[in-house]
Amino acid sequence: MSGTYLGMPAFPAAAREAVGNPTLRGNLRHATHTIRAKRAKAVAEVEDWAELREAGKRIKDHTLRHLDTYLERLEESVTAAGGVVHWAADAEEANRIVTALVKATGESEVVKVKSMATQEIGLNEALEAAGIRAYETDLAELIVQLGKDRPSHILVPAIHRNRGEIRDIFRDEMAAWGRPAPEGLTDTPAELAEAARLHLREKFLRAKVGISGANFMVAETGTLVVVESEGNGRMCLTLPETLISVVGIEKIVPAWRDLEVFLQTLPRSSTAERMNPYTSMWTGTTDEDGPGTFHLVLLDNGRTDTLADEVGRQALRCIRCSACLNVCPVYERAGGHAYGSVYPGPIGAILSPQLRGTGSEIDASLPYASSLCGACYEVCPVAIDIPEVLVHLRERVVQGGPVTRAGNKVVLRPAKGHAAERAAMRAARWAFGRPGALRTGQRLASRTRRFHPRTLPGPGRAWSATRELPPVPAEPFRDWWQRTHGGEAGGK
Amino acid sequence: MSSRERILGRVRRALADVPGDDTPYERAVVRDYLREHGGRTVDETVDLLAENLADYRAIVHRCAAGELPSLIAALLSGRGARTVLVPPGLDPGWLAAAGAERIPDRAESDPHELDRVDSVVTACAVAIAETGTIVLDGGPDQGRRRITLVPDHHICVVRVPDQVVSSVPQALGRLDPVRPSTWISGPSATSDIELDRVEGVHGPRTLEVVLVSGR
Numbered sequence: 001m002s003g004t005y006l007g008m009p010a011f012p013a014a015a016r017e018a019v020g021n022p023t024l025r026g027n028l029r030h031a032t033h034t035i036r037a038k039r040a041k042a043v044a045e046v047e048d049w050a051e052l053r054e055a056g057k058r059i060k061d062h063t064l065r066h067l068d069t070y071l072e073r074l075e076e077s078v079t080a081a082g083g084v085v086h087w088a089a090d091a092e093e094a095n096r097i098v099t100a101l102v103k104a105t106g107e108s109e110v111v112k113v114k115s116m117a118t119q120e121i122g123l124n125e126a127l128e129a130a131g132i133r134a135y136e137t138d139l140a141e142l143i144v145q146l147g148k149d150r151p152s153h154i155l156v157p158a159i160h161r162n163r164g165e166i167r168d169i170f171r172d173e174m175a176a177w178g179r180p181a182p183e184g185l186t187d188t189p190a191e192l193a194e195a196a197r198l199h200l201r202e203k204f205l206r207a208k209v210g211i212s213g214a215n216f217m218v219a220e221t222g223t224l225v226v227v228e229s230e231g232n233g234r235m236c237l238t239l240p241e242t243l244i245s246v247v248g249i250e251k252i253v254p255a256w257r258d259l260e261v262f263l264q265t266l267p268r269s270s271t272a273e274r275m276n277p278y279t280s281m282w283t284g285t286t287d288e289d290g291p292g293t294f295h296l297v298l299l300d301n302g303r304t305d306t307l308a309d310e311v312g313r314q315a316l317r318c319i320r321c322s323a324c325l326n327v328c329p330v331y332e333r334a335g336g337h338a339y340g341s342v343y344p345g346p347i348g349a350i351l352s353p354q355l356r357g358t359g360s361e362i363d364a365s366l367p368y369a370s371s372l373c374g375a376c377y378e379v380c381p382v383a384i385d386i387p388e389v390l391v392h393l394r395e396r397v398v399q400g401g402p403v404t405r406a407g408n409k410v411v412l413r414p415a416k417g418h419a420a421e422r423a424a425m426r427a428a429r430w431a432f433g434r435p436g437a438l439r440t441g442q443r444l445a446s447r448t449r450r451f452h453p454r455t456l457p458g459p460g461r462a463w464s465a466t467r468e469l470p471p472v473p474a475e476p477f478r479d480w481w482q483r484t485h486g487g488e489a490g491g492k
Numbered sequence: 493m494s495s496r497e498r499i500l501g502r503v504r505r506a507l508a509d510v511p512g513d514d515t516p517y518e519r520a521v522v523r524d525y526l527r528e529h530g531g532r533t534v535d536e537t538v539d540l541l542a543e544n545l546a547d548y549r550a551i552v553h554r555c556a557a558g559e560l561p562s563l564i565a566a567l568l569s570g571r572g573a574r575t576v577l578v579p580p581g582l583d584p585g586w587l588a589a590a591g592a593e594r595i596p597d598r599a600e601s602d603p604h605e606l607d608r609v610d611s612v613v614t615a616c617a618v619a620i621a622e623t624g625t626i627v628l629d630g631g632p633d634q635g636r637r638r639i640t641l642v643p644d645h646h647i648c649v650v651r652v653p654d655q656v657v658s659s660v661p662q663a664l665g666r667l668d669p670v671r672p673s674t675w676i677s678g679p680s681a682t683s684d685i686e687l688d689r690v691e692g693v694h695g696p697r698t699l700e701v702v703l704v705s706g707r
Contacts, residue, residue: 231696
């Protein structure tokens with residue numbers, strides 16, 4: 001994945017820094033609370049939400065279970081419709097393919113539609129290294145790009161910025177990228193949107209190459225779907241002569257008809273709208289309408305490794321609506337940057353460690369970036385049981401075990417930082433298996449309770465730093481029961 | 493080995509647990525969701541379309557077929573439009589009363605030329621009442637995708653009730669996947685500033701939808 005995130009500190013360290021920033025806390029709280037209420041209302045409007053959710057889950061599950069078949073079918077239909085299909089096993093290969101395609105056009109700049117896949121692979125950086133300037137055209141991506149910042153939300157990458165900060169970024173940075181911000185720009189959202197319109201229009205009108213992702217690819221017909229709001233997507237998808245779409249292999253649905261489910265659940269779940277302002281669908285190329293050349297780059301980059309995990313593969317059902325971020329109490333406080341990935345929040349906590357492996361400090365810590373409250377599962381429009389996968393990945397980190405990395409089966413060693421946890425669990429297993437020892441231990445703990453420290457010493461300190469140690473009762477429960485109910489039936 | 497073979501090989505190895513006789517698509521996907529939400533008469537469906545279009549800031553007009561030319565002329569002159577883009581197959585009668593200069597939708601047009609045009613008038617392929625959506629599929633009376641994108645003012649004519657369906661599933665059933673389609677629900681908007689919806693970014697900032705009834 002993108003080099004931008006290499007060397008990120010583990011989640012607890014990054015989160016600690018984030019929660020100390022009152023502006024960030026305020027911005028996140030305001031935005032997530034705004035969308036939560038609206039989303040609940042948009043979902044409540046359709047009485048068959050549960051059925052749509054179940055159908056979405058099943059369509060995605062079925063597709064994943066037969067992904068090879070559907071990939072081949074998609075390739076066939078896209079090719080038949082005039083598109084060219086490329087396959088990229090990892091980020092580096094995808095970047096190489098796209099760079100070569102852009103170079104072949106002779107152009108040195110491209111316009112981009114917001115795309116998680118191209119962020120994941122660090123495409124902009126790769127293009128820049130090859131002397132090609134990539135202009136982000138989504139308003140939030142523009143804010144991030146101009147502010148030399150990192151995205152912090154799947155849908156609204158600049159959610160960590162409030163209107164005042166956005167005004168400052170536009171005023172200070174737009175001139176270096178093209179048309180400067182209008183004189184006297186205020187922080188009203190309408191004026192900020194107008195400034196972005198003016199700034200980007202000249203880029204759209206002269207663009208010869210567009211780069212996009214896609215929300216869905218229909219195997220049966222070869223149709224790609226991009227769901228958006230601003231119209232920047234339509235600009236990039238229709239005005240340039242060459243269109244290059246980089247799409248994760250899990251974005252397939254088998255049939256045209258399957259769109260009827262996701263086009264109902266995605267807008268309501270993400271922006272809380274009955275329907276997003278613009279959805280574009282295209283099948284290969286069309287004579288004299290839109291780009292004459294269309295390339296589709298199918299991206300693996302850890303997806304097949306994720307697919308190999310029978311519990312974890314459900315993360316590939318994700319349609320990137322970001323509802324799980326907006327309801328998550330951890331995300332609301334820590335913000336997106338602490339997750340050290342383009343995929344923040346609950347879905348990121350299960351997706352990043354699977355796409356990238358749990359080798360780095362940040363990836364090994366992500367499965368713990370959750371209180372397991374389950375709000376994410378509740379709102380997920382494709383019913384990804386995020387808590388289940390989190391617990392599964394925690395087990396993987398602590399115990400190690402077989403995993404697939406870059407297509408190869410390897411055995412992961414238990415993570416270093418969890419020796420104390422493993423020792424504690426071993427001790428617990430030993431004690432619970434020996435009632436006599438357990439009884440003696442409990443009595444000892446009760447008698448010495450006045451001397452118990454409030455925090456654990458040594459390796460246990462990290463655990464008790466954020467948790468209260470449970471108070472030990474004056475008398476173990478079993479002893480109390482024996483003493484007060486000892487003679488009654490049922491008592492032993 | 494090509495990356496294609498490598499990726500397909502990885503997929504197949506990853507799916508070793510999936511039995512050869514896994515439930516087929518038709519049975520794996522249960523479609524017990526609704527084909528449309530709520531029961532409405534045809535007129536009520538058209539009313540719902542008007543209501544939902546307006547809810548997302550499209551400006552909705554209703555008229556009888558005979559009044560359409562004068563309405564379109566009024567809408568164009570109301571905006572002060574001097575030029576109007578016209579798809580090749582648009583009913584010429586619709587613009588019969590309009591004073592604006594007609595600019596044909598041509599393949600050779602450069603995006604900068606389109607940017608200088610004030611308005612565009614099109615028909616649509618289908619409209620969805622429950623979501624307040626109009627869908628264009630590049631038909632002769634709708635033109636290339638870009639003509640409804642670059643000008644700042646789009647007038648879209650929907651023939652009611654024939655072109656109106658209730659729901660998304662019904663709309664997909666009417667569309668041909670081979671044709672490029674654009675689904676439009678209100679004017680261009682964004683939720684990128686503090687997750688609140690603001691109208692008017694890159695697409696037409698004014699969307700006027702004319703619901704025309706009768707032949």
